[in-house]
Amino acid sequence: MAEAYPWQHALWQQLAGRSQHAHAYLLHGPAGIGKRALAERLMYLLLCQQPQGLEACGHCKSCSLLAAGSHPDNYVLEPEEADKAIKVDQVRDLVSFVVQTAQMGGRKVVLIEPVESMNINAANALLKSLEEPSGDTVLLLVSHQPSRLLPTIKSRCVQQACPLPSEAMSVAWLAQALPECTEEERVELLTLAVGSPLAAVSLQAQGVREQRAQVVDGVKKLLKGQQSPTQLAEGWKDIPLLLLFDWFCDWSNLVLRYQLTEDESGLGLADMRKVLQYLAQKSRQSSVLAMQDWVLLQRQKVLSKANLNRVLLLEALLVQWASLTGQG
Structure with a gap:
């Protein structure tokens, strides 16, 4: 069964303790806080034939079939390939499952994760099942970015926020x-x-601290004129593109914050504080705002899986970054 994380205790009591379950739940919150595990834990409980209080027993026929990945009344829908969309044909297969009678005489439970990876046709195909699921069917939708969901999807679910732990x-x-x-x-x-x-x-x-050190070193060499945008873009080929744009988005925000407040404690991690302070002092606020807008736009393209030329995109990023101080 899925791990029970300590920060989910109160949330689990609230979800598992319901006397009657909704036909669809939308579990949403930041990535990396255990929403999938929470959904799987609830899935086990909803299908368990001999629940022990607020937990699945772990040894009945239903729990054993779930553990083996062969429960006939359970359906997990996710992208066929990592970081790809959930397609309309996949949702049509799910709809066929939803209209069937439960083979073990109890509930059917569907888990979809991440639900925002459905394309528009797939999302529309899911709507009727969300509104009128047949029999005793519960749909568990897991979302890291609920803002990307159709309002019609969200309105058909009991929305449950999953907050960050302290x-x-x-x-x-x-x-x-x-x-x-x-x-x-x-x-x-x-x-x-x-x-x-x-x-x-x-x-x-994934070795993020080593990757971060490589990027920070590269940014410092870029600003000193010791490496070109092209050299850095090619040297960063193994670093996830979204991670790079997350960092540059964060750095542009910190530069802008320091320009407005001159609060050194708000400059983020120690590895970039002096660089960001230097950029804040040498850059025009309008240039930082323009850079911030551009980085956010490109980050959104990365998130939407647009077909991007990685090296050219990073070169453009680094040319603009260097130009903040008039070097571009």
């Missing part, structure tokens, strides 16, 4: 999840993960 709770959990890291490293990873503890573990596994 920093103290996340750091305490990371001490067990990442015992090989120092406390300082765990705090840094949590900061890079924007407070999401599971995302911090994932970032550690």
